[in-house]
Amino acid sequence: MPAFQFQQAALTVNFFTGVDAEGKSIFKRVTYRNVTDQATAEQLQQVAQAISGLTSYTPADVEKTEKQIIV
Numbered sequence: 001m002p003a004f005q006f007q008q009a010a011l012t013v014n015f016f017t018g019v020d021a022e023g024k025s026i027f028k029r030v031t032y033r034n035v036t037d038q039a040t041a042e043q044l045q046q047v048a049q050a051i052s053g054l055t056s057y058t059p060a061d062v063e064k065t066e067k068q069i070i071v
Contacts, residue, residue: 004068009035011064013048015057027060035064 012031020026030051035044041064048062 002070005071006037007067007069008033009037009039009064009066011035011039011044011047011062013051013062014060015052015055016060017057028057037066039064 010031010033012029015028015030017026017028032051044062044064048059052059
């Protein structure tokens with residue numbers, strides 16, 4: 001029977017960096033690889049908050065992307 005097998009995961013944090021001359025929001029995206037498949041949403045949110053503490057930007061949203069194959 002086919003099943004999914006975890007390959008890799010990444011954490012992406014989108015930071016709000018300000019507004020441009022036209023009033024549109026400007027975002028900066030940072031991706032961190034080698035995230036475990038066991039990481040919970042709460043843990044990833046805590047990591048994103050810790051990372052944002054090292055910058056002067058506010059995190060707009062946090063994403064976890066997983067790659068899996070069917071075996």
